[in-house]
Amino acid sequence: MKFIITLACLCSFAFAYKVQGILKNINPNTISIQTNFDNNLIITILPQTQIEIYGCGVFGSNKKQANVQDLKKGSIIKVDGNKNGSIIIAQKIIVECNDQKRAF
DSSP: OHHHHHHHHHHHSOEEEEEEEEEEEEOSSEEEEEOSSOSSEEEEEEEEEEEEEEOOOTTSOOEEEEOGGGOOTTOEEEEEEEEETTEEEEEEEEEOOOOTTOOO
16 A cells, blocks of 8 residues: 555656757747757746856857846757656756857
């Protein structure tokens, strides 16, 4: 009986989820990205979601904290979050440098 209760508790928790892709659409509470596996993956953004944008400096180390308004369509992003059923909630969004003039 304890095994069944433990299994039920584990199944109800959200699972860690990582994905990367191209930012297609931006809304105040959600973003959609194009990945290799899904053309329109919807990700929920909460007020505590961390957003980091990496600039295209000589070494690509120009990092700044940002918010949803700073995101731009077509950017390459990585999302770390949790997946509970079909809902993906972002904990951290990293925007990669996608300028053609970057040093690497």
